[in-house]
Amino acid sequence: MRIDILTLFPAMFTGPLTESILQRASLLRTDGESVANIHDDKPLQIVLHDLRAFGAGRYRQVDDKPYGGGAGMVLKVDVVVPAMEAIIACGKGKPHCISFSPRGKRLTQPRVERIARKYDRLLLLCGHYEGIDQRVLDGGWVDEEVSIGDYVLTGGELPAMVLIDAVARQIPGVLGKEESSQQESFSRALHRKREYPHYTRPEEFRNLRVPDVLLSGHHADIERWRRSQLY
């Protein structure tokens, strides 16, 4: 899968995307550079695009005051749409475009799995400030608006990272062998999303003991106990 991200804050993504499991994705910042050297051999290719680079004039203006007055600034339709079009043109196939807003459809595990299954190219549009000019949404450039929960964040970057993490672990080859077989058994043997408590050494820590059944070596009992503990 290829994921293009359009954001005013590309640096926010480097930590989360370069540590841990997402290391197995290739990550590119465009910053005016070509994206031609994208690594096709990785199961997930992520390309970061700085919206500022598409801004107008000497100050690379990307936002403006809202018509009708009010607080905050609105991302300009004549900056966002040409930026999206340039990104769409620089890869194969039309991406499924997702923008982020607390008004969007809730990101749930079934939605994550559907996105991972259906699309091999995503374009994530991260709004900031008071929002994005409504015409970006009404004009058909955005396919889906997603919310990660009923709270208001300062922008779409954190929601985009949440979506990428959740989608990435559905893509074969992104998780290591052990992690993915573990994931498989979670969703098959156990109910989706539900988990039992986990313990590792030492057997006792400040009077807190690992449940005896887990030390018993009796697999059927362990399985039964784990089922009884699902939350």
Ligand code: ADE
């Ligand atoms: N932008 C601001 N808050 C958000 C949220 N809860 N989900 C998605 N995008 C957002």
